[in-house]
Amino acid sequence: MPVIQYREALRAAMREEMERDDRVCLIGEEVGGYNGAYRISEGLMDQFGRMRVLDTPIAEEGFTGMALGAAMVGLRPIVEYMTWNFSLVAYDMIINHVAKARYMSNAQFGAPMVLRGPQGGGQQLTAQHSQCVESWYMHCPGLYVVSAATPADAKGLLKSAIRNDNPVIFLEHLGLYNMKGEVPDGPDLLVPIGVADIKRPGQDVTLLTYSKMLYPALEAAKALEADEISVEVIDLRSLRPLDLDTILKSVAKTHRAVVVTEDWQPSGMARELSGLIYQHGFDDLDAPVEEVCGAPVPMPYARNLEQLAIPDVEAIKSAVHRTLARPGELAPLYR
């Protein structure tokens, strides 16, 4: 199986879907002549021309709305935000228009479009360029929210998103673009939206995560083997719709759950997941659900502070230990 970068996997997905379907176009900042701010769209403008790979001004509300108009009358635009932070400039267009077009028109038209780009911290980009946006978009009916952690999932999920008839918020992580992984060759790789993936099976604790946090989670799970703790790591991949079955089955087996997100905690994805587990899996739980989240601060610049703001392997290990703490044992302090 070929080993390619995460960014190459995204590019392959877009290229294959554009070759398959001439309604698919790419709209965004620097996607054309510059070949993509993060080189995701490299070569696509040369192949498909300026109308299909459209360089836009730095005007997110305008080009997001433009993509919606085009989607309403039959195109299938992919919108690339240079980073998801900038999508907040288009938040009205996404929440008030894209998400509601189908419902308000009683399905006279829909908004088959993919909104994608990188998010997340770890590169000293500071407070306005490091946010995780999933909870803000998760909240709104009419949108799907997905996030791939591996190159293979990136390709398969993006292809599914492009073929989906709904608006899909497709979250990438800045820190994953260089990551390499095996990706099945050929145009048939589709990862269905709404299906989680057990990236590592285990017996004692269920660890729920997605995107870049998968990697410290897997590392923590490996380290915990030494303590004879078997951790099942579930990569959610799709946040809305959510694969609650897989989550609850796992919790029914392990009786313990830890949620790891880079997202902030209040009203966030971790709270959503633990709430669902309490609501639907309460009788299966032997311990409170632990949440390991990004520190509730705007992302600082200094490298050491930034590292402290993002969940790390030690924090995850501590949380797993806490779920296993027996009465009489003192749970380790967490932050």
Add this chain to the structure above:
Amino acid sequence: MPRRGAAALKEAPASGGASDEAPFSNDQLVDVYRKVLAARRFEERAAQAYTQAKIGGYCHLYIGQEASGAGFLSSIRLGWDYAITAYRDHVAPLFMGTPAGPLMAELYGKATGVSGGKGGSMHMYDAPRGFMGGWGIVGGQIPIAIGLAYASKYRNEDRVTLCFIGDGAAPIGAFHESLNLAGILDLPIVFIIENNAYAMGTALKYTNSRTDLHMYGEAYGMDHRAVDGMDLFAVRRCAVDVIEKARQGRPQLVESITYRFRGHSMADAGQYRTKEEVQEWRDRDPLEWLEGYLKEHGILTEDQIGHINDEVRHEMKEAVDFAENSPAPEAGALYENVYA
């Protein structure tokens, strides 16, 4: 009469080769008259139903501005070109051929409404006829409009998009972003700012750095002009001209200077305007003017006009009956069409 925007009109080029000749055939004129009359009567019935609390929410009426909408929407290819507007959206679909019944039923929140009762007054749609909606956030429809035009250009189709904008949307970022994008991409679109002098209750001079709004087109290298939006013939001449230019890929900006006779919405008594000001504009009522023209030029007799009025009155009564007798949406519709 003192007219707001008169200076802008004087500076603007003549509306597409004005002549004494009516820019409609007699048949077209009768058809436009019928539609303007229907629009007026439809909204009067809507206002009545609103005061009876039979319809809820907001209700923004277009009464007074009909010459503007009629002039433009009688000049496109129905079923081919697109039109999109903001929340003052009852009349555009009527001009585009949507039957009054499903529009009235939408106001009543009925299952038979154009949006299945989920859109209400501000979110009317008739996609098969090219009416791409009523959008409720000021300025929100403008980027969507350029997307419709982008799709036309993408597919090499000679469709034109008409994007209706209120003067209150001119200061909004999306307006400027969209004009810029339309200019960059040479999109087949006509932006029509219907300048009715007030953004809700605040006069134009308090909300806009300049009040000759079509001049914003200058900044984006776009053809721009003002037209007397109370003058059906002037609007029609302008519309035919700008639509043709837009079809050739030259985006156009028109400021149609008009006036709403009633408040911003049914909840607005319009007390920020003087009686004299409102009366001055009511004296130019496009419906009365058109009726006078038809009679004066022997196109319709008094009797024929009476007959058309009877027909329209009957049609609106049927629309109201249809709305009142239609079922509310089934409970199951609550979750329908959130997702495909």
